[in-house]
Amino acid sequence: MNKAIVVLSLFSLAVLATASLTDAQEKPNVVFILADDLGFGDLGCYGHPYAKTPNIDGLAKHGTRFTRFYATGVTCQPSRVGFMTSRHPRTFDRRVGDFGFSERTTITELLNENGYATGHFGKWHIGPGVGGKKVTDKIPPATDYGIDEIKVLTSLKDRTKGRDDNTFEAAIDFIERHKDGPFYVNVWAHISHFSIPSDTVFVEKFKDLKVDESLFGPHMKTNKFDICRDEWNLSVDECMKNYLADVWSLDAAIGRLLKKLDQLGLSENTIVVFASDQGPARNTLNTLKANQVGDTTRANMMGWPNGLRGGKHEMYEGGVRIPFVVRWPGKVPINTVNETSILSGLDFLPTLCKLTGTPYNQDQFEGQDVADIWLGKGRNPERLLYWKKQFATALDKTWKYHVNKKTGDELFDLVNDPNETLNVIAKYPEKASSMRKSIMAWDESLPPPPRPVAPPNRKAQNEAGQPNAKAPMKGTPGKPKRNASGNSKRKQGKNAPGKNAKAASNKKPQESEPDSYPWQNYNGPLQQNWFELHDGLKNSQYIFETTKKGTVAFVGGSITGMPWRKKVMANLKQRFPETDFKFILAGVGSTGTMYGSFRLNRDVIQKGKVDLLFEEAAVNDVSIGRTTDQMVRGMEGIVRHARRTNPAMDIVMMHFACTDKLEDYENEKTPEVIQSFDKVAAHYGVPTLDITEEIYERIKRGEFTWKDDFKGVHPSPFGQQLYADSIERLLDKAWSDAPRTVVAHAIPEKLDSASWDKGKLFAPRIAKKLNGFAVEKNYNAAGEGGKVRVGWNERPQLIGLKPGDSFELKFQGSAVAIQVIAGPEAGIIEHSVDGSDWVEQDLFVEKNSFKLHLNRIYILRDGLDPNKEHSLSVRITGKQHKLSKGNNCRIVYFGLSGDPRTPKGVSVDGVYFDGSKGYGPEK
8 A cells, every 4th residue: 555644744745756656647637427316326336227228337338336335424415525625524513414415525625726627616605605595596605615607507497408408518629628637526416306397398208117126125116116115105106207308417417527628628538437425315295395296306306326335424334335436547447346345435535646746744643555456456445434424433344333322233244134123232242332433433533513603492501601591582482572672681580371371271282392592692693584674674663663553464375374464563562652553464374475466465455554564475475376476566566556555665585494495595595585675675675684595594493493482384382483583583684773764665667568566356156148157155065075164164155066067257457367166067268358278277276275275366367467457258168187086166265357347256364373274265
């Protein structure tokens, strides 16, 4: 072994040693392709019976494939830490996600100092963005780590292209511009991370696939195939086709990059490395989602660790052993499989430094220079490899030891039991004792775990380290009381009894509220606020302070009726104790901005002048599946309508959390619904509060979990408090200065000329020329089957039951919509406006209608001439959704934008729910 120099005083000798390899030759280029969640067995060259990966297989054929290469972590970020820094992720004092690599040197910095042009394209996951925010395609990294050119790219949605085609196109462009070299480029793909699409054109390449499950082993059957059938009720063949199509598209993109190297004459002097960051993720139903019915993309997670036990998040072999291929023509042996050398992602940095003649101080790194092994020498580095999540694991050549203080430690003999099925700790006590002693010594050498801001269910501590006194605020446990100026005051005492005391006493213990929360009483450097004030809220502050009266409205879906709202109401009363407040609750379950833009007149504007409006719609616009255009038109309709009736009205736009949006942030993408709403907010100067991003970042810090603490889209008391506290921090900032007189908000030109800013609801009786349709007041919805929502079926409905039933409607304005009840017998209608071509609209909601009579609004036409009278014709077709049992059309309201008539027969008796279960106030 050509041992690395470890004495600092001899560092200059190390410089000479590393340089000697490249003195007589041109510095090699380096291309590092990193797949995401790709299993050890997911490539043809690693034994997959059905994968089509000719380009990666070609890399292996013209290079060396390693079968004992290990990731440094079992999730995305820890693994990348090892590759980039040659440091174990648990050796960092602070979370990389919050603080980056701090002062730790990276491979890109070293190569950059050695004259390399450096680039990074695709996924990031190695540190925060500017301002402590999540890195996205719009928010650059806070630190560049010596990388000259960074493009963080999200997955493509175009199903005629591979998800990572944009990443490879950017990398190819970088290579072309730096072909005179030397260059180093990270090409970090999203494939095969969730979510894997089911509708790409590449599935056709596997159209005849029939999976022989016996080829994959028992772990695959239990952890993937059975779940596909039992939890998802889907075909293993179809899910496997979707997965392999995704991997095929990655391989094809790699092929295009390799071809470009050939065309530029760079292949001979370019080191190409291919790896995955860790093992494959499971395809089990995501229990973190409030409702995942119909979301079949998770079922496509058919990654295979080649029979090994475990996968992503687990430290068994299937989680940490990864594919690793190196090609360097004329240097790395061709068509070779190294089955003996145990290598690690920690070795990546020192090995590349050796091969590129780049000086480095080995004392700063944990990995070893294994350049000789890459170049063909058959040796095994002398060391143990370690991993740690809650407990530690170690690998000593063929022995694997797992510390588990809950179920007992495990020792596996990988020679005879590579799948880690037989615990031999009792059979080999001396080996077990020796390995445990090594693990304990390594574990004790680590810094304390990077701590969350304040762990859940623990008293917050002051800067001196002493617990703060418990001081729950009346009606808001654990919160400091605020005076009118927004300053915090602590007050000793228990929660005052009241009308909710009985309900509180019946709560389950796990639902009780803690004395303090992780985000409270924190004064450190981590980001705590996720809002943009834009034009602020000074009008409402002045009105509340000076007139001693105020009207506040809460508009949104079912979450609007939950306890966070009462906490905010209590806070407003405490800030302005002399003000007489009127509060309007206008939350309607399962509805978003589309219905909101038409009902705002009835539920808010007709109730009097509103000074402050809280609007929440991001959850339902996502779950309903609104397009970006519809999101903008709905939200702009609400904001513009509100401001037109009262130009002084202040508005707060809130983005509440659901797992779809959390997954977008996990994939380094700002959710489309938030982008759409923020576009409206910026245009009209409306403050926005992105609680989704806050929850995502706090979960990543380790402050709490979605499953155990937040507990879903309808949050637990813990989540309700977070919502209330986040809103209160926004109000703290907005009202931190003295009040100023009221200034009318500007109403600029429309963002979208088709926005529904003059929406109103009309009773179904305005329809004319009824043919088979009739207005009914006591429809027997239960006769269809399915759950009937209280408050909706009681409304008069315009009902048609059979194909050919029709009606007409005369109206004036720019848009027409129907609010329907879609149950198990919902049908398909077609409609025409002013004699135009007929357009179909399926009323059946696939995720829900088979089991629930769901309220849903459909825009039939918009963008019409607002000054003309229009004629709408509607008829029921003979077609049916595949899950529907009938053809009916049940219309509760018509929505018209711009019609001058005054609606009649649409009033409701008021909101009757609190702590909503999803029912609306249509009573």
